[in-house]
Amino acid sequence: MDTTKSHSFKQQKVLSSILVNGILILICLIWIIPTVGVLVTSFRDSQDIFTTGWWTVFPHRTYVITGTIKLPKGTDANGPMSIPGIKGQYTFDQLRAGVKTSDGRQLIWYGNKRTLQINEQKLQWVGFDTKLTLKNYSDVLNNANVNYTDANGNNVSRQGDNLLGSFLNSIAVAVPATIIPILIAAFAAYGFAWLNFPGRKLLFTIVVALLVVPLQIALVPIVQDYTKLDLNGTYLGIWLAHTGFGLPLAVYLLFNYISGLPRDILESAFIDGASNFTIFTQLILPLSVPALASFAIFQFLWVWNDYLVALVFLGDKTLVLTVTLANMVGEKGQDWQLLTAGAFISMMLPLAVFFALQRYFVRGLMAGSVKG
Amino acid sequence: MRENNVMKPVSKGGILGWFATSLGRILVSIFVPIVTFIVLWQGFLFLRNSKVPQLVLVLVAIIWGVGGVALLFAVSNWIIEKLPGEWTRRLQPFVFVGPALAILAWYLVIPTIRTFYASFMDANGFHFVGLANYVYALTDRIMLEAFRNNLLWLVFGTSFSVGFGLLISILTDRTRYENIYKAVIFMPMAISFVGAGVIWKFIYEYKGTGSGIQEIGLLNAIVLGLGGHSQPWLDIPPWNNFFLIVIMVWLQTGFAMVILSSAIKGVPAELLEAARIDGATEIQAFFRIIIPQIQGTLLTVSTTILIFSLKLFDIVRVMTGGNNGTNVIANEFYLERFTFGDAGRASSIAIVLLIAVIPVMIYNLRQFRESRAF
Numbered sequence: 001m002d003t004t005k006s007h008s009f010k011q012q013k014v015l016s017s018i019l020v021n022g023i024l025i026l027i028c029l030i031w032i033i034p035t036v037g038v039l040v041t042s043f044r045d046s047q048d049i050f051t052t053g054w055w056t057v058f059p060h061r062t063y064v065i066t067g068t069i070k071l072p073k074g075t076d077a078n079g080p081m082s083i084p085g086i087k088g089q090y091t092f093d094q095l096r097a098g099v100k101t102s103d104g105r106q107l108i109w110y111g112n113k114r115t116l117q118i119n120e121q122k123l124q125w126v127g128f129d130t131k132l133t134l135k136n137y138s139d140v141l142n143n144a145n146v147n148y149t150d151a152n153g154n155n156v157s158r159q160g161d162n163l164l165g166s167f168l169n170s171i172a173v174a175v176p177a178t179i180i181p182i183l184i185a186a187f188a189a190y191g192f193a194w195l196n197f198p199g200r201k202l203l204f205t206i207v208v209a210l211l212v213v214p215l216q217i218a219l220v221p222i223v224q225d226y227t228k229l230d231l232n233g234t235y236l237g238i239w240l241a242h243t244g245f246g247l248p249l250a251v252y253l254l255f256n257y258i259s260g261l262p263r264d265i266l267e268s269a270f271i272d273g274a275s276n277f278t279i280f281t282q283l284i285l286p287l288s289v290p291a292l293a294s295f296a297i298f299q300f301l302w303v304w305n306d307y308l309v310a311l312v313f314l315g316d317k318t319l320v321l322t323v324t325l326a327n328m329v330g331e332k333g334q335d336w337q338l339l340t341a342g343a344f345i346s347m348m349l350p351l352a353v354f355f356a357l358q359r360y361f362v363r364g365l366m367a368g369s370v371k372g
Numbered sequence: 373m374r375e376n377n378v379m380k381p382v383s384k385g386g387i388l389g390w391f392a393t394s395l396g397r398i399l400v401s402i403f404v405p406i407v408t409f410i411v412l413w414q415g416f417l418f419l420r421n422s423k424v425p426q427l428v429l430v431l432v433a434i435i436w437g438v439g440g441v442a443l444l445f446a447v448s449n450w451i452i453e454k455l456p457g458e459w460t461r462r463l464q465p466f467v468f469v470g471p472a473l474a475i476l477a478w479y480l481v482i483p484t485i486r487t488f489y490a491s492f493m494d495a496n497g498f499h500f501v502g503l504a505n506y507v508y509a510l511t512d513r514i515m516l517e518a519f520r521n522n523l524l525w526l527v528f529g530t531s532f533s534v535g536f537g538l539l540i541s542i543l544t545d546r547t548r549y550e551n552i553y554k555a556v557i558f559m560p561m562a563i564s565f566v567g568a569g570v571i572w573k574f575i576y577e578y579k580g581t582g583s584g585i586q587e588i589g590l591l592n593a594i595v596l597g598l599g600g601h602s603q604p605w606l607d608i609p610p611w612n613n614f615f616l617i618v619i620m621v622w623l624q625t626g627f628a629m630v631i632l633s634s635a636i637k638g639v640p641a642e643l644l645e646a647a648r649i650d651g652a653t654e655i656q657a658f659f660r661i662i663i664p665q666i667q668g669t670l671l672t673v674s675t676t677i678l679i680f681s682l683k684l685f686d687i688v689r690v691m692t693g694g695n696n697g698t699n700v701i702a703n704e705f706y707l708e709r710f711t712f713g714d715a716g717r718a719s720s721i722a723i724v725l726l727i728a729v730i731p732v733m734i735y736n737l738r739q740f741r742e743s744r745a746f
Contacts, residue, residue, distance in 0.1 A: 020546050027540060028556040031622065034571045035559070037590060041574065053588045165426055172430040176437030183441050184471050191468030200465075203473060208740045210480050212729045214683050216705050216722040218483035220490060220715050225478075234420055235433045244479025247472055276464055277449045305564030307686045308702075312710065322566040326690050329570060336574060336588070343570035347563050354562035358555070362630055 042340035043132040046148035049336050057129035063106050063121035070117055077113040136341035140328075148337065158332065163345050166324040170304060170349075172235055173320055177242035178300040182292055184243060185250030186258070190280050192251070193259035194266060204255070210248040218244070219312055226313065233317030241313050242303050250295055253364070257291035258284060294364030297357050304350050321346040401454055408447050412440050445471070484726070491719035495712075505720035515721075518699045524613050525620065525681040525700065532621045533677050534670065537628025541636055542658065544629075554633070558626035565623070565686030572619045573691060578604040609697030616698060619687050624680065628673050635669035636662060675732050682728055701725060 041054045056062070075081055080089035086107065090099055095109040095118060106121040139146045143162035149155055191197070192204050222241065223232070231237035261284070269279050285292075307322040314320060319327075325342050332338055354361060415436040419429065449467050452460055494501045509515055540557055544550045560568065577589030579602070587593045592602035606612045639662055647657045663670075685702035688694055694703040701721060709718035 017547070020543050021549070024540070024543050024547065024549075024553045027536075028553055031560070031625075032556050033590070034575055034622070035563075038571045038574060049588065051586055053586065053590070053593050055590070055593070168426050168430045172433045175434050179438045180441050183438075183445070184475065187445060187467075188469045188472035191465050195465040195468060197462075197465035197469070203469070205737065205740070206481070207476065208736055209733050210476060211736060212679055212732050213480055213484065214679075214702075214722070214725045214729060216683065216702060217487050217726050218479055220709055220719050220722065221483040221486040222479060223709075234416075235437065236416060236419070239437055240475065241479065244475050247476055248480070251472055275453060276468070277446075277453070280468075301562060305562075305567075307564065307566050307689070308706070322564050322686075325564075325570065326566045329566075329573065329690055333573075336577075339570050340574065343567045347567050350562040350564070351559070354559070355555070358558075365627065365630055366634060 038340045038343055041336055042136055042344050043134070044129075044136075044337070045131055045133055046136070046335075046337040048129075048131065056126075057132075059125060059127050061123055061125050063108075064124045064126065065119050066105075066122045067120040068110070068117055069107070069120060073116070075116055077116065083107065083118065136337045137345070140338050140342045140345065146338065148335075158335065158338075161324060161328060161338065161342065162319075163321065163324060163342055166319045166321045167345065167349075169318055170320045170322075170346075173238055173242075173310070173314075173318075174300055174303045176235070177239045177246075177303045178296055180239055181243040181246045181250050181299060182254075182296055185247055185254050185295075186285065186288065186292065187280070188247075188251050189254035189258045190276075190284055192255050195276065207248050207251050211252060213248075215245045215309070223312060231313075233314055235318070238310065238313045238318075241309055242299075242306070245309065246299050246302070250299070253295050254288065254291055257288055261287055290360070290363070293357070293360045297353060297361045298364040300353060301350050301361070397454070401451055405447055405451065408443055412436070412443070415440065487719045487722050490715055491723050493716050493719075495714040495716050497715050501716060505716045506724075508717055509720040509724050514699065515701075515704060517697060518694075518701045518704045521613055521698060521700050522682060522684075524610075525617055525684055526678055528614065529617045529620045529624070529681040529684075530674055530677045532617070533624040534628050534632075534674050536621065536625040537632050537673070538670075540625065540629045541633035542662075544633065545636055554626075554629065557629055560623045561626045563623070565619075566690050568619055568623055569687055569690035572615075572622075573606075576605040576615060578602060578606075580604075606692055606698075607696050612692065612696055612698050616687055616691055619691070620681060620684065624677050628677065631669060631673050632666065635666040639665045675735075679729055679732060682725065 037054050040057055041049055044054065044057065069083060069085070071081065071083065077092050080091050081095075082089045086101060090107075092109065092113055095107060098106050098108045098121075100106050104123060106123075108119050108121060109115075110117040110119050138144075139148075140161045141164045142160070143165070144160045146158045146160045147155060148158075192200060222244075226232045226237055231240075265283065265287075266279060269283055274282070305322065307326060310320045310323050311326075314323065316323075316327075325339075325346050328335075328339055328342055415432070419433050419436065422429065424432075445467070448470075449464070452463050452467050455463065490497055491505050492500060492502065540553070544553050547553070563571070575590045576592075577587070578592055579587055579589075587596055587602050589602075591605060596602055605615050643661055643665070644657055647661055652660070683702050684700055685706065688698055688700050688703045689706070692698045694700065694707065701724070705718050705721040705725070708714045708721060
């Protein structure tokens with residue numbers, strides 16, 4: 001009896017494990033398919049994108065043209081027609097929608113009424129689509145004119161996009177807009193944690209209060225200031241803006257970390273006659289690397305993916321990736337070969353950073369979630 | 373006697389020598405900041421006006437920006453340390469916290485006051501209009517629609533993100549491949565809202581009806597495959613709001629999952645073990661033990677996502693531009709200020725957003741005061 005019980009227990013365990021993994025695999029598929037769709041589409045030929053769904057690059061069963069039937073000249077396409085080798089008579093509309101024969105073939109009219117051509121199709125397995133191309137990427141990267149054929153076979157010409165330039169701009173914005181707030185916040189966190197000065201508690205309380213202030217509150221006055229100072233569209237302007245909006249969280253996180261460092265290390269350094277500046281640069285910064293890294297990834301992803309701040313302070317003067325991509329959605333909403341390639345270019349770097357440094361990122365998130 | 377000793381080195385070199393060294397010091401103290409300033413200013417002009425290849429410009433910008441800030445800290449500290457000891461001690465804290473405080477004041481504290489002031493002024497900020505902007509912000513048809521939509525985002529976006537996050541973190545806790553599943557769910561967090569907009573616009577793509585037209589959007593292909601008719605999903609109010617909310621759930625579930633997952637791992641194993649021995653089912657254990665244990669985390673995750681959905685802008689802007697009944701508060705703010713140029717109305721909308729987060733701000737402050745003696 002004991003053995004049967006443990007046996008059924010084991011069975012139940014296997015069953016529940018299958019169930020849990022099954023549900024998770026399903027959820028994960030739903031989660032990843034949208035991105036896979038964009039990735040696959042970005043490598044497809046433009047005309048294929050418009051005529052078939054991206055999922056058709058995977059092996060599937062579909063009607064494949066196996067031959068053509070030419071109707072005799074003089075056939076009246078407006079009335080019912082008889083087709084050589086096929087029983088019965090069919091109208092143009094029927095043939096246009098596709099007629100299935102008894103032996104599993106499908107007849108489908110090709111083009112308009114005047115062609116008098118019918119394609120013969122058979123249901124067959126189709127393997128992986130090998131007609132993949134990198135053209136879409138080169139089209140969006142180098143600002144050249146883009147020519148492609150749309151679903152109706154028309155040639156379309158478009159002004160290309162300079163995503164390479166936007167990519168460089170994004171780097172020029174994101175790297176300093178990550179390091180500057182960290183540097184300023186680390187100094188401030190040290191000041192709040194280890195130095196005494198009047199108003200220290202009140203000032204830090206204000207920092208905590210600022211954690212949840214929506215940045216919309218600042219946009220109207222800051223745009224005014226930037227217009228006066230001629231800072232609109234400059235790197236300095238957007239670095240400072242990102243620094244301002246990122247500082248409350250940065251100071252708060254780094255304060256929590258730095259104030260938790262063991263007191264005696266600092267005191268012995270003081271006794272040795274080190275100045276605050278030396279202690280900070282030689283001792284505190286190296287000790288705080290984990291916290292600095294967590295916030296750095298957090299801030300980098302935030303700045304890289306930011307749209308609103310870049311739109312307001314950089315506009316069309318200095319285009320970053322998100323703004324260029326959003327403009328593309330507006331101007332070329334149907335040019336999926338360009339949009340998908342563009343979207344993927346904008347995602348590459350953050351995804352790489354994210355997967356390489358996921359551990360730090362998660363740690364930063366956990367610490368940051370206190371901000372409510 | 374003592375004084376004599378102190379004075380000795382000075383008298384040795386003579387009063388003139390002392391004066392010369394002091395003057396030298398003062399000159400250096402003035403000279404160094406001026407040089408720093410000139411170097412930084414030249415860098416700024418170079419970045420703004422030069423026509424060198426972009427790659428060079430980008431590298432110079434990074435070095436100038438990061439190096440400049442480090443240099444400013446070093447120089448201001450250097451000056452402070454040149455002062456007499458007492459003054460160094462008094463002023464040094466402000467070298468450390470000063471820049472942060474100045475930037476916070478310029479970018480957040482003062483703007484709040486200025487926005488509050490501007491919210492009582494007309495479009496250009498010249499004339500006082502009383503509460504007119506608030507009447508608009510709280511009663512206009514457009515704003516009411518935005519409020520309704522934001523409410524949908526708040527309720528459905530938050531509950532689905534947290535709900536899915538909770539479900540997934542419970543399930544992944546019981547499997548060997550936890551990290552793989554989590555990485556997949558978490559991945560969208562690295563994608564921008566604009567990128568996510570493209571991804572989902574492609575899912576919702578609608579080509580229309582007509583012969584020979586193939587739907588290339590996944591959703592319409594599925595609907596057609598199931599025997600339905602393809603739909604322009606983003607054009608059907610009020611349902612289009614839900615199709616947009618799906619995107620946010622896709623992006624935010626990973627966040628909820630990570631935080632909740634670590635909270636669940638923190639639930640004492642003995643507690644769950646004891647409940648199971650007492651014959652509790654898994655579902656009972658979940659509702660009676662896990663949920664009460666992670667209550668606090670659930671609250672913070674929910675408020676974080678709540679605030680996020682309140683400020684939501686990018687998704688709506690990219691996907692529909694706020695048309696077809698999908699407008700939200702943050703998009704209306706953007707439209708008022710940057711499309712219609714009405715700073716007054718935009719300011720009043722920003723103040724409304726601020727008021728909406730004040731409860732969370734108070735909660736944070738209370739938590740902070742309780743958490744630790746400062």
